Amino acid sequence: MAQHEVTFPIADESEILKLRAGDEVTVQGHIIGIRDRTQIRIFDQGVEPPMDLRGAFLLHTAPGVRKIAEGKYEKVCIGTTTSARMVRFTEPLGTQYGVRAICGKGGFPDEAIEPMQRLGMVYFAIVGGAAALETTQIEEIEEVAWEELMPECLWKFRIKDFGPLTVGIDAHGNSLYHDVQTAAQEKLKELYARF
Amino acid sequence: MTTGLTTDLAFAVEDAAAHLYVWALKDIPQDLRDALDAARKRETSVTGIRVLETIHRNVNIADSEKNLVCQDTGIAVYTCRVGEHFPLHPARIYASLKAGTERATVEHPLRSNAVHTITRENTGPNTGYRLPIVHWEFIPDWDGLDVKCVPKGSGSENMSFLKMCVPADGVRGIKEFVLESIVGAGGKPCPPGIVGVGIGGSADYAMYLAKEAIARPIGTRNSDPIVAELEDELYGLLNETGIGPMGLGGDVTVLQCHIEHADTHMTLNPVAVNYQCWAARRASVHIDPEGNLDYDREF
Numbered sequence: 001m002a003q004h005e006v007t008f009p010i011a012d013e014s015e016i017l018k019l020r021a022g023d024e025v026t027v028q029g030h031i032i033g034i035r036d037r038t039q040i041r042i043f044d045q046g047v048e049p050p051m052d053l054r055g056a057f058l059l060h061t062a063p064g065v066r067k068i069a070e071g072k073y074e075k076v077c078i079g080t081t082t083s084a085r086m087v088r089f090t091e092p093l094g095t096q097y098g099v100r101a102i103c104g105k106g107g108f109p110d111e112a113i114e115p116m117q118r119l120g121m122v123y124f125a126i127v128g129g130a131a132a133l134e135t136t137q138i139e140e141i142e143e144v145a146w147e148e149l150m151p152e153c154l155w156k157f158r159i160k161d162f163g164p165l166t167v168g169i170d171a172h173g174n175s176l177y178h179d180v181q182t183a184a185q186e187k188l189k190e191l192y193a194r195f
Numbered sequence: 196m197t198t199g200l201t202t203d204l205a206f207a208v209e210d211a212a213a214h215l216y217v218w219a220l221k222d223i224p225q226d227l228r229d230a231l232d233a234a235r236k237r238e239t240s241v242t243g244i245r246v247l248e249t250i251h252r253n254v255n256i257a258d259s260e261k262n263l264v265c266q267d268t269g270i271a272v273y274t275c276r277v278g279e280h281f282p283l284h285p286a287r288i289y290a291s292l293k294a295g296t297e298r299a300t301v302e303h304p305l306r307s308n309a310v311h312t313i314t315r316e317n318t319g320p321n322t323g324y325r326l327p328i329v330h331w332e333f334i335p336d337w338d339g340l341d342v343k344c345v346p347k348g349s350g351s352e353n354m355s356f357l358k359m360c361v362p363a364d365g366v367r368g369i370k371e372f373v374l375e376s377i378v379g380a381g382g383k384p385c386p387p388g389i390v391g392v393g394i395g396g397s398a399d400y401a402m403y404l405a406k407e408a409i410a411r412p413i414g415t416r417n418s419d420p421i422v423a424e425l426e427d428e429l430y431g432l433l434n435e436t437g438i439g440p441m442g443l444g445g446d447v448t449v450l451q452c453h454i455e456h457a458d459t460h461m462t463l464n465p466v467a468v469n470y471q472c473w474a475a476r477r478a479s480v481h482i483d484p485e486g487n488l489d490y491d492r493e494f
Contacts (some may be wrong), residue, residue: 001241022242037315064306076304079266082350082383089220106350106383107442127249127441128385129474131266132257146270151306166242166443176242177381178313180444184378184436191374191432195367 008057010100016120016138019167021174031057031103033154033155037080038146039089041073050145051154053097057124060086060104062151065141073141078157079131082106083123094119105129107168107177116169123169125176137162205291206487208342212295214490215344216271216321217303219478220263223254224493226413227450227475234440234447238377243445250440250473265474266338268305269346271296271327272412276494278337282484288340296320296327298322308349330407341494343479345410351472355487357402360464369394369466370429376431376468377449382442385472387450389413390433393467394422396457404455405469410477412493413451426454440473450475 001022006015007029020023034052041047063078083104090112091101100121102108105128112123126134143156169175231254235247244313257264275293277285300307309323310316318324356376360368373392380386393404416423417419429452439445450473459465481489 013214015269024245061266064304066304077263077266077306084383105385105435105441107381113379123352125382125441125443127246128382129265129267129348129360129472130249131262132254132262132264133249133253134266135262135266136256136260136294159419164245166441167445176443180438180442181381183444184438187436188374191435192371195370 008101009055011055013055013100013120016100016122016171018123019122019170020172021170023167024163025165025167026161027057027159027165028161029159030123031059031157031159031162033061033063033157034058035060035152036064036085036153037149038154039086040157041071041146041149043089043092049154051143051156053093053099056099057101057103060098060102060127061155063155065151070146071144073144075135075138078135078138080105080126080128080134083108087112089113090121094121101107103165104183110175110178112169113173113175113178117171117173120171122167122171125168126164126165159161198421198447199284201287204486205274205287207220207299208283208291208340209295209364210286211342211480211482211488212292213299214342215342215478215480216249216296216299216346217305217342219346219476220268220305221257221261221399223474224412228254230413230450231473232476234450238440240445241441241462242443246440246443247447248327259485265348266306267348267350268308268321269348270308271321272330272345272347272406273327274330274332274343274345274407276332276334276341277286278339279333279335280338280484280490283340292327292329292342293322297322330403340377340482341479342482343410343477343494346476348472348474350473351384351388351470353483354380354470355402355470357398358466360466362462366465368464370432372466374432374436378436378438380470383440383448384470385474386438386448387440387441388473389471389475390429390449390452391469391471392429392452392454393469394454394456394465395459396465397459397463398465400457401465401467402469404457405467408453409469409471409475410456411432411453412477417454417456419456422454422456423448426452
Protein backbone atom coordinates (compact mmCIF):
# COMPACT_ATOMS: atom_id res chain seq x y z
CA MET A 1 0.00 0.00 0.00
CA ALA A 2 1.58 3.22 -1.22
CA GLN A 3 1.89 6.55 0.55
CA HIS A 4 0.96 9.84 -1.13
CA GLU A 5 0.90 13.54 -0.45
CA VAL A 6 -1.80 15.44 -2.34
CA THR A 7 -2.64 19.16 -2.43
CA PHE A 8 -6.23 20.41 -2.78
CA PRO A 9 -8.00 21.95 -4.61
CA ILE A 10 -6.45 19.52 -7.05
CA ALA A 11 -4.69 21.04 -10.07
CA ASP A 12 -4.03 17.83 -12.01
CA GLU A 13 -7.01 15.50 -11.77
CA SER A 14 -4.96 12.53 -13.00
CA GLU A 15 -3.39 12.53 -9.53
CA ILE A 16 -6.65 11.08 -8.22
CA LEU A 17 -6.14 8.04 -10.46
CA LYS A 18 -2.84 7.24 -8.73
CA LEU A 19 -4.65 6.60 -5.45
CA ARG A 20 -5.65 3.01 -4.70
CA ALA A 21 -7.95 1.65 -2.00
CA GLY A 22 -5.91 1.07 1.16
CA ASP A 23 -3.20 3.65 0.31
CA GLU A 24 -2.16 6.18 2.96
CA VAL A 25 -2.56 9.85 2.07
CA THR A 26 -1.55 13.13 3.67
CA VAL A 27 -3.30 16.24 2.39
CA GLN A 28 -2.09 19.86 2.07
CA GLY A 29 -3.72 23.09 0.95
CA HIS A 30 -7.36 24.02 1.51
CA ILE A 31 -10.38 21.86 2.27
CA ILE A 32 -14.10 22.61 2.55
CA GLY A 33 -16.20 21.60 5.56
CA ILE A 34 -19.74 20.50 4.72
CA ARG A 35 -22.49 18.48 6.42
CA ASP A 36 -26.10 17.25 6.15
CA ARG A 37 -27.91 20.61 6.27
CA THR A 38 -25.37 22.28 3.99
CA GLN A 39 -25.99 19.72 1.25
CA ILE A 40 -29.75 19.65 1.81
CA ARG A 41 -29.68 23.41 1.15
CA ILE A 42 -27.61 23.03 -2.03
CA PHE A 43 -29.42 20.12 -3.61
CA ASP A 44 -32.91 19.89 -2.08
CA GLN A 45 -33.51 23.62 -1.76
CA GLY A 46 -31.52 24.56 -4.86
CA VAL A 47 -29.33 27.25 -3.31
CA GLU A 48 -25.99 27.82 -5.08
CA PRO A 49 -23.04 27.41 -2.70
CA PRO A 50 -21.10 30.68 -2.35
CA MET A 51 -17.72 28.91 -2.60
CA ASP A 52 -15.89 27.40 -5.56
CA LEU A 53 -15.92 23.62 -5.21
CA ARG A 54 -13.97 22.72 -8.38
CA GLY A 55 -11.32 20.14 -7.60
CA ALA A 56 -12.27 20.42 -3.95
CA PHE A 57 -11.69 18.13 -1.01
CA LEU A 58 -14.86 18.08 1.13
CA LEU A 59 -14.70 17.15 4.79
CA HIS A 60 -17.83 15.87 6.55
CA THR A 61 -17.73 18.06 9.63
CA ALA A 62 -19.59 20.40 11.95
CA PRO A 63 -16.76 22.06 13.83
CA GLY A 64 -16.71 23.31 17.38
CA VAL A 65 -15.68 26.97 17.06
CA ARG A 66 -15.40 30.23 18.99
CA LYS A 67 -16.64 33.47 17.36
CA ILE A 68 -13.96 36.17 17.50
CA ALA A 69 -15.38 38.82 15.13
CA GLU A 70 -18.18 39.28 12.61
CA GLY A 71 -17.89 36.34 10.21
CA LYS A 72 -14.63 35.22 11.83
CA TYR A 73 -14.20 32.08 13.90
CA GLU A 74 -11.34 30.29 15.58
CA LYS A 75 -11.15 26.56 16.04
CA VAL A 76 -12.00 24.86 19.33
CA CYS A 77 -12.37 21.25 18.29
CA ILE A 78 -12.79 20.04 14.71
CA GLY A 79 -13.53 16.44 13.89
CA THR A 80 -15.33 14.36 11.30
CA THR A 81 -18.81 12.89 11.15
CA THR A 82 -20.34 9.73 9.65
CA SER A 83 -20.44 9.92 5.85
CA ALA A 84 -23.07 7.33 5.00
CA ARG A 85 -25.95 9.72 5.74
CA MET A 86 -24.81 11.95 2.88
CA VAL A 87 -24.03 9.42 0.15
CA ARG A 88 -26.80 10.56 -2.19
CA PHE A 89 -25.05 13.89 -2.76
CA THR A 90 -21.91 12.23 -4.18
CA GLU A 91 -22.85 12.24 -7.84
CA PRO A 92 -24.25 15.78 -8.03
CA LEU A 93 -21.23 17.10 -6.13
CA GLY A 94 -19.04 15.58 -8.81
CA THR A 95 -21.08 16.43 -11.90
CA GLN A 96 -22.44 19.87 -10.98
CA TYR A 97 -19.59 21.29 -8.90
CA GLY A 98 -16.46 19.32 -9.82
CA VAL A 99 -15.73 18.00 -6.34
CA ARG A 100 -12.97 15.39 -6.53
CA ALA A 101 -12.51 14.10 -2.98
CA ILE A 102 -14.84 13.45 -0.07
CA CYS A 103 -13.46 12.70 3.37
CA GLY A 104 -15.38 11.34 6.30
CA LYS A 105 -15.60 8.41 8.61
CA GLY A 106 -17.33 5.08 8.38
CA GLY A 107 -17.36 4.96 4.60
CA PHE A 108 -19.94 5.21 1.83
CA PRO A 109 -22.27 2.35 0.86
CA ASP A 110 -21.75 0.69 -2.49
CA GLU A 111 -23.94 3.16 -4.41
CA ALA A 112 -20.99 5.61 -4.31
CA ILE A 113 -18.60 3.25 -6.12
CA GLU A 114 -19.93 3.68 -9.67
CA PRO A 115 -20.21 7.50 -9.72
CA MET A 116 -16.80 7.84 -8.09
CA GLN A 117 -15.28 5.65 -10.78
CA ARG A 118 -17.12 7.42 -13.59
CA LEU A 119 -16.29 10.92 -12.36
CA GLY A 120 -12.75 10.31 -11.08
CA MET A 121 -13.53 10.89 -7.41
CA VAL A 122 -12.08 9.38 -4.27
CA TYR A 123 -13.34 8.77 -0.72
CA PHE A 124 -10.85 9.27 2.08
CA ALA A 125 -11.36 7.53 5.42
CA ILE A 126 -10.27 9.55 8.41
CA VAL A 127 -10.12 8.18 11.94
CA GLY A 128 -13.46 9.14 13.42
CA GLY A 129 -13.28 10.65 16.88
CA ALA A 130 -9.64 11.69 16.49
CA ALA A 131 -10.59 15.35 16.64
CA ALA A 132 -7.85 16.57 18.98
CA LEU A 133 -5.27 15.54 16.36
CA GLU A 134 -7.35 16.81 13.44
CA THR A 135 -7.71 20.22 15.11
CA THR A 136 -3.91 20.63 15.26
CA GLN A 137 -3.74 19.98 11.48
CA ILE A 138 -6.20 22.76 10.68
CA GLU A 139 -4.19 25.98 10.62
CA GLU A 140 -7.00 28.46 10.16
CA ILE A 141 -10.69 28.84 9.42
CA GLU A 142 -10.35 31.16 6.40
CA GLU A 143 -14.00 31.53 5.39
CA VAL A 144 -17.48 30.65 6.53
CA ALA A 145 -20.77 30.88 4.63
CA TRP A 146 -24.35 30.23 5.74
CA GLU A 147 -23.66 30.99 9.40
CA GLU A 148 -27.37 30.56 10.13
CA LEU A 149 -26.83 26.80 9.76
CA MET A 150 -24.27 26.83 12.59
CA PRO A 151 -22.46 24.52 13.02
CA GLU A 152 -23.47 22.96 9.67
CA CYS A 153 -22.17 25.90 7.66
CA LEU A 154 -19.92 25.83 4.62
CA TRP A 155 -16.36 26.19 5.98
CA LYS A 156 -13.02 26.79 4.31
CA PHE A 157 -10.01 25.53 6.25
CA ARG A 158 -6.30 25.95 5.56
CA ILE A 159 -4.60 22.71 6.55
CA LYS A 160 -1.11 21.30 7.04
CA ASP A 161 -0.19 17.59 6.97
CA PHE A 162 -3.83 16.57 7.21
CA GLY A 163 -4.04 12.85 7.94
CA PRO A 164 -3.14 10.05 7.92
CA LEU A 165 -6.07 9.27 5.63
CA THR A 166 -6.80 5.90 4.05
CA VAL A 167 -8.22 5.64 0.53
CA GLY A 168 -11.53 3.93 1.31
CA ILE A 169 -12.99 4.07 -2.21
CA ASP A 170 -10.79 4.78 -5.23
CA ALA A 171 -11.60 5.98 -8.73
CA HIS A 172 -11.10 2.49 -10.16
CA GLY A 173 -14.17 0.85 -8.65
CA ASN A 174 -12.52 -0.51 -5.50
CA SER A 175 -14.03 -0.05 -2.05
CA LEU A 176 -12.48 -1.32 1.17
CA TYR A 177 -15.94 -1.11 2.76
CA HIS A 178 -17.43 -3.38 0.10
CA ASP A 179 -14.59 -5.89 0.48
CA VAL A 180 -14.71 -5.92 4.30
CA GLN A 181 -18.51 -6.23 4.33
CA THR A 182 -18.52 -9.07 1.76
CA ALA A 183 -15.92 -11.01 3.75
CA ALA A 184 -17.75 -10.37 7.05
CA GLN A 185 -21.06 -11.63 5.64
CA GLU A 186 -19.32 -14.84 4.58
CA LYS A 187 -17.73 -15.12 8.01
CA LEU A 188 -21.13 -14.73 9.69
CA LYS A 189 -22.40 -17.85 7.92
CA GLU A 190 -19.44 -19.74 9.35
CA LEU A 191 -20.02 -18.36 12.86
CA TYR A 192 -23.76 -19.15 12.79
CA ALA A 193 -22.98 -22.71 11.79
CA ARG A 194 -21.14 -23.13 15.09
CA PHE A 195 -24.20 -22.34 17.23
CA MET B 196 -39.50 25.82 50.50
CA THR B 197 -35.82 25.62 49.69
CA THR B 198 -33.52 25.55 52.67
CA GLY B 199 -29.94 26.82 52.72
CA LEU B 200 -28.62 23.28 52.73
CA THR B 201 -30.55 22.17 49.67
CA THR B 202 -29.57 25.37 47.81
CA ASP B 203 -25.91 24.57 48.48
CA LEU B 204 -26.46 20.97 47.43
CA ALA B 205 -28.19 22.07 44.25
CA PHE B 206 -25.15 24.20 43.39
CA ALA B 207 -22.82 21.32 44.26
CA VAL B 208 -24.67 19.02 41.83
CA GLU B 209 -24.64 21.74 39.15
CA ASP B 210 -20.88 22.22 39.63
CA ALA B 211 -20.38 18.48 39.45
CA ALA B 212 -22.39 18.18 36.21
CA ALA B 213 -20.51 21.07 34.57
CA HIS B 214 -17.17 19.55 35.56
CA LEU B 215 -18.11 15.95 34.64
CA TYR B 216 -19.28 16.88 31.15
CA VAL B 217 -16.04 18.63 30.17
CA TRP B 218 -13.85 16.16 32.05
CA ALA B 219 -15.49 13.21 30.29
CA LEU B 220 -14.97 14.85 26.89
CA LYS B 221 -11.26 15.58 27.46
CA ASP B 222 -9.85 12.81 29.57
CA ILE B 223 -10.94 9.28 28.72
CA PRO B 224 -10.85 6.74 31.57
CA GLN B 225 -7.84 4.57 32.29
CA ASP B 226 -9.65 1.29 31.63
CA LEU B 227 -10.39 2.52 28.09
CA ARG B 228 -6.80 3.70 27.52
CA ASP B 229 -5.55 0.27 28.58
CA ALA B 230 -8.02 -1.49 26.27
CA LEU B 231 -7.00 0.71 23.31
CA ASP B 232 -3.31 0.03 24.01
CA ALA B 233 -3.97 -3.70 24.12
CA ALA B 234 -5.89 -3.43 20.84
CA ARG B 235 -2.97 -1.62 19.21
CA LYS B 236 -0.61 -4.42 20.22
CA ARG B 237 -3.01 -7.13 19.02
CA GLU B 238 -3.93 -5.67 15.63
CA THR B 239 -2.07 -7.02 12.57
CA SER B 240 -3.71 -5.32 9.54
CA VAL B 241 -1.93 -2.30 7.99
CA THR B 242 -5.03 -0.11 8.00
CA GLY B 243 -6.03 -1.29 11.50
CA ILE B 244 -2.62 -0.42 12.92
CA ARG B 245 -2.76 2.97 11.18
CA VAL B 246 -6.13 3.69 12.81
CA LEU B 247 -5.13 2.51 16.29
CA GLU B 248 -1.82 4.43 16.17
CA THR B 249 -3.76 7.55 15.18
CA ILE B 250 -6.19 7.03 18.06
CA HIS B 251 -3.22 6.71 20.43
CA ARG B 252 -1.70 9.96 19.11
CA ASN B 253 -5.08 11.65 19.39
CA VAL B 254 -5.64 10.68 23.02
CA ASN B 255 -2.17 12.01 23.90
CA ILE B 256 -2.76 15.26 22.01
CA ALA B 257 -6.10 15.74 23.81
CA ASP B 258 -4.13 15.44 27.07
CA SER B 259 -1.34 17.84 26.08
CA GLU B 260 -3.55 20.41 24.31
CA LYS B 261 -6.30 20.06 26.91
CA ASN B 262 -8.71 19.63 24.02
CA LEU B 263 -11.70 17.35 23.53
CA VAL B 264 -10.89 13.80 22.42
CA CYS B 265 -13.75 13.94 19.88
CA GLN B 266 -15.62 16.97 18.53
CA ASP B 267 -18.99 15.30 19.06
CA THR B 268 -20.02 16.52 22.48
CA GLY B 269 -22.96 14.16 22.11
CA ILE B 270 -26.13 14.21 24.07
CA ALA B 271 -25.42 14.42 27.78
CA VAL B 272 -26.61 11.24 29.48
CA TYR B 273 -26.34 10.96 33.25
CA THR B 274 -26.79 7.98 35.49
CA CYS B 275 -27.80 8.91 39.03
CA ARG B 276 -27.78 6.58 42.00
CA VAL B 277 -29.72 8.43 44.63
CA GLY B 278 -29.58 7.36 48.26
CA GLU B 279 -32.89 7.20 50.13
CA HIS B 280 -31.60 9.78 52.60
CA PHE B 281 -29.84 12.14 50.17
CA PRO B 282 -31.28 15.53 51.10
CA LEU B 283 -31.93 16.87 47.56
CA HIS B 284 -35.05 15.69 45.73
CA PRO B 285 -34.51 14.13 42.26
CA ALA B 286 -36.58 16.95 40.72
CA ARG B 287 -33.92 19.38 41.99
CA ILE B 288 -31.10 17.03 41.01
CA TYR B 289 -32.45 17.05 37.44
CA ALA B 290 -32.64 20.86 37.37
CA SER B 291 -29.03 21.03 38.58
CA LEU B 292 -27.80 18.54 35.97
CA LYS B 293 -29.49 20.59 33.28
CA ALA B 294 -28.01 23.85 34.58
CA GLY B 295 -24.56 22.28 34.80
CA THR B 296 -24.78 20.96 31.23
CA GLU B 297 -25.73 24.42 29.98
CA ARG B 298 -22.98 26.14 31.95
CA ALA B 299 -20.27 23.79 30.63
CA THR B 300 -21.51 24.26 27.06
CA VAL B 301 -21.54 28.05 27.23
CA GLU B 302 -18.38 28.56 29.27
CA HIS B 303 -16.02 26.14 27.46
CA PRO B 304 -17.57 26.65 24.79
CA LEU B 305 -18.74 23.22 23.62
CA ARG B 306 -20.54 22.54 20.37
CA SER B 307 -24.27 22.50 21.04
CA ASN B 308 -26.00 19.58 19.35
CA ALA B 309 -29.53 19.82 20.73
CA VAL B 310 -32.29 20.42 18.18
CA HIS B 311 -36.08 20.09 18.04
CA THR B 312 -36.64 16.67 16.55
CA ILE B 313 -38.96 17.97 13.79
CA THR B 314 -37.89 21.55 13.08
CA ARG B 315 -34.19 20.70 13.62
CA GLU B 316 -33.69 24.15 15.18
CA ASN B 317 -31.27 24.40 18.10
CA THR B 318 -33.06 24.22 21.45
CA GLY B 319 -30.32 25.34 23.80
CA PRO B 320 -26.78 24.75 25.01
CA ASN B 321 -26.94 20.94 24.79
CA THR B 322 -30.29 21.02 26.56
CA GLY B 323 -33.90 21.02 25.46
CA TYR B 324 -37.20 19.31 26.09
CA ARG B 325 -36.27 16.07 27.93
CA LEU B 326 -32.56 16.77 27.39
CA PRO B 327 -30.26 15.92 29.14
CA ILE B 328 -31.30 12.30 29.62
CA VAL B 329 -31.06 10.83 33.11
CA HIS B 330 -31.15 7.22 34.23
CA TRP B 331 -32.27 6.91 37.84
CA GLU B 332 -31.59 4.30 40.44
CA PHE B 333 -32.72 4.63 44.05
CA ILE B 334 -30.69 3.06 46.84
CA PRO B 335 -32.29 2.24 50.20
CA ASP B 336 -30.51 2.96 53.51
CA TRP B 337 -27.97 5.38 51.97
CA ASP B 338 -27.46 9.15 52.10
CA GLY B 339 -25.18 9.71 49.08
CA LEU B 340 -25.52 10.50 45.37
CA ASP B 341 -23.43 9.04 42.55
CA VAL B 342 -23.54 10.80 39.21
CA LYS B 343 -22.00 9.39 36.06
CA CYS B 344 -21.85 11.47 32.88
CA VAL B 345 -21.74 9.62 29.56
CA PRO B 346 -21.71 12.05 26.61
CA LYS B 347 -23.14 9.91 23.81
CA GLY B 348 -21.97 10.65 20.29
CA SER B 349 -24.41 10.33 17.41
CA GLY B 350 -22.21 8.21 15.15
CA SER B 351 -22.47 5.33 17.56
CA GLU B 352 -26.00 6.11 18.77
CA ASN B 353 -27.27 5.92 15.18
CA MET B 354 -26.07 2.31 15.23
CA SER B 355 -28.71 1.15 17.72
CA PHE B 356 -30.85 -1.88 16.99
CA LEU B 357 -33.82 -3.66 18.55
CA LYS B 358 -35.28 -7.04 17.73
CA MET B 359 -38.17 -8.75 19.42
CA CYS B 360 -36.88 -12.31 19.11
CA VAL B 361 -39.34 -15.02 20.05
CA PRO B 362 -38.65 -17.59 22.77
CA ALA B 363 -38.05 -20.26 20.10
CA ASP B 364 -35.14 -18.16 18.79
CA GLY B 365 -33.43 -18.77 22.12
CA VAL B 366 -29.92 -17.57 22.91
CA ARG B 367 -28.98 -18.36 19.34
CA GLY B 368 -31.34 -15.58 18.19
CA ILE B 369 -29.68 -13.16 20.59
CA LYS B 370 -26.20 -14.01 19.35
CA GLU B 371 -27.13 -13.81 15.68
CA PHE B 372 -28.82 -10.45 16.11
CA VAL B 373 -25.85 -8.92 17.94
CA LEU B 374 -23.45 -10.22 15.28
CA GLU B 375 -25.53 -9.06 12.30
CA SER B 376 -26.02 -5.65 13.92
CA ILE B 377 -22.32 -5.03 14.46
CA VAL B 378 -21.32 -6.35 11.05
CA GLY B 379 -24.04 -4.22 9.43
CA ALA B 380 -22.85 -1.14 11.31
CA GLY B 381 -19.40 -1.58 9.78
CA GLY B 382 -17.18 1.46 10.32
CA LYS B 383 -19.99 3.92 11.06
CA PRO B 384 -19.98 3.74 14.90
CA CYS B 385 -16.17 4.27 15.11
CA PRO B 386 -15.00 0.77 16.05
CA PRO B 387 -13.37 -0.66 18.08
CA GLY B 388 -15.79 0.27 20.85
CA ILE B 389 -18.02 -1.20 23.52
CA VAL B 390 -21.04 -3.21 22.38
CA GLY B 391 -23.87 -2.82 24.86
CA VAL B 392 -26.56 -5.49 24.77
CA GLY B 393 -29.83 -5.38 26.69
CA ILE B 394 -31.82 -8.59 26.91
CA GLY B 395 -35.15 -9.36 28.50
CA GLY B 396 -37.57 -6.92 30.12
CA SER B 397 -39.63 -5.19 27.42
CA ALA B 398 -38.81 -3.41 24.16
CA ASP B 399 -38.08 -0.06 25.83
CA TYR B 400 -36.37 -1.57 28.86
CA ALA B 401 -34.06 -3.75 26.74
CA MET B 402 -32.70 -0.62 25.02
CA TYR B 403 -32.41 1.15 28.38
CA LEU B 404 -30.34 -1.79 29.63
CA ALA B 405 -28.18 -1.72 26.50
CA LYS B 406 -27.37 1.93 27.31
CA GLU B 407 -26.53 0.96 30.89
CA ALA B 408 -24.23 -1.73 29.48
CA ILE B 409 -22.15 0.64 27.32
CA ALA B 410 -21.60 2.89 30.35
CA ARG B 411 -19.89 0.18 32.39
CA PRO B 412 -16.11 0.32 32.82
CA ILE B 413 -14.17 -2.11 30.61
CA GLY B 414 -13.21 -5.14 32.66
CA THR B 415 -16.48 -5.34 34.57
CA ARG B 416 -18.66 -8.40 34.07
CA ASN B 417 -22.32 -9.10 34.52
CA SER B 418 -22.89 -10.44 38.03
CA ASP B 419 -24.93 -13.38 36.73
CA PRO B 420 -22.41 -16.04 35.58
CA ILE B 421 -24.71 -17.26 32.79
CA VAL B 422 -24.89 -13.76 31.34
CA ALA B 423 -21.16 -13.14 31.91
CA GLU B 424 -20.41 -16.24 29.89
CA LEU B 425 -22.47 -14.87 27.02
CA GLU B 426 -20.52 -11.58 27.25
CA ASP B 427 -17.26 -13.49 26.78
CA GLU B 428 -18.62 -15.58 23.93
CA LEU B 429 -19.97 -12.58 22.03
CA TYR B 430 -16.74 -10.64 22.55
CA GLY B 431 -14.82 -13.48 20.90
CA LEU B 432 -17.29 -13.89 18.04
CA LEU B 433 -17.48 -10.17 17.29
CA ASN B 434 -13.71 -10.02 16.96
CA GLU B 435 -13.79 -12.80 14.39
CA THR B 436 -15.92 -10.77 11.98
CA GLY B 437 -12.95 -8.89 10.47
CA ILE B 438 -14.72 -5.49 10.46
CA GLY B 439 -11.67 -4.01 12.18
CA PRO B 440 -10.76 -0.50 13.35
CA MET B 441 -12.95 2.12 11.63
CA GLY B 442 -14.44 -0.68 9.50
CA LEU B 443 -11.37 -0.82 7.25
CA GLY B 444 -10.72 -4.48 8.10
CA GLY B 445 -8.66 -6.06 10.84
CA ASP B 446 -8.54 -8.15 13.98
CA VAL B 447 -10.01 -5.77 16.55
CA THR B 448 -13.67 -4.95 15.98
CA VAL B 449 -14.79 -4.43 19.59
CA LEU B 450 -13.01 -3.64 22.86
CA GLN B 451 -15.65 -5.38 24.94
CA CYS B 452 -19.21 -6.69 24.92
CA HIS B 453 -21.31 -5.83 27.96
CA ILE B 454 -24.74 -7.31 28.61
CA GLU B 455 -27.38 -6.14 31.06
CA HIS B 456 -30.46 -8.26 31.52
CA ALA B 457 -33.90 -8.26 33.13
CA ASP B 458 -36.38 -11.03 33.65
CA THR B 459 -39.13 -10.98 31.08
CA HIS B 460 -42.51 -12.33 29.99
CA MET B 461 -42.65 -16.01 29.01
CA THR B 462 -43.44 -15.06 25.41
CA LEU B 463 -40.82 -12.30 25.07
CA ASN B 464 -37.15 -12.45 24.08
CA PRO B 465 -36.14 -8.84 23.35
CA VAL B 466 -32.59 -7.97 22.25
CA ALA B 467 -31.31 -4.40 22.06
CA VAL B 468 -27.91 -3.31 20.82
CA ASN B 469 -26.43 0.08 21.68
CA TYR B 470 -22.92 0.89 20.49
CA GLN B 471 -20.34 3.05 22.23
CA CYS B 472 -17.51 4.33 20.00
CA TRP B 473 -13.81 3.89 20.86
CA ALA B 474 -13.97 7.34 22.50
CA ALA B 475 -16.12 5.79 25.23
CA ARG B 476 -16.28 8.85 27.41
CA ARG B 477 -17.36 8.49 31.00
CA ALA B 478 -16.75 10.45 34.19
CA SER B 479 -18.27 10.11 37.62
CA VAL B 480 -18.53 11.69 41.03
CA HIS B 481 -19.77 10.85 44.48
CA ILE B 482 -21.59 13.56 46.37
CA ASP B 483 -22.16 13.29 50.11
CA PRO B 484 -25.09 14.88 51.98
CA GLU B 485 -22.93 17.93 52.84
CA GLY B 486 -22.18 18.54 49.16
CA ASN B 487 -18.58 17.33 49.19
CA LEU B 488 -17.49 16.08 45.78
CA ASP B 489 -15.23 13.09 45.22
CA TYR B 490 -14.32 12.92 41.54
CA ASP B 491 -12.12 9.86 41.79
CA ARG B 492 -14.95 7.47 42.24
CA GLU B 493 -15.71 5.28 39.22
CA PHE B 494 -18.79 3.18 38.75
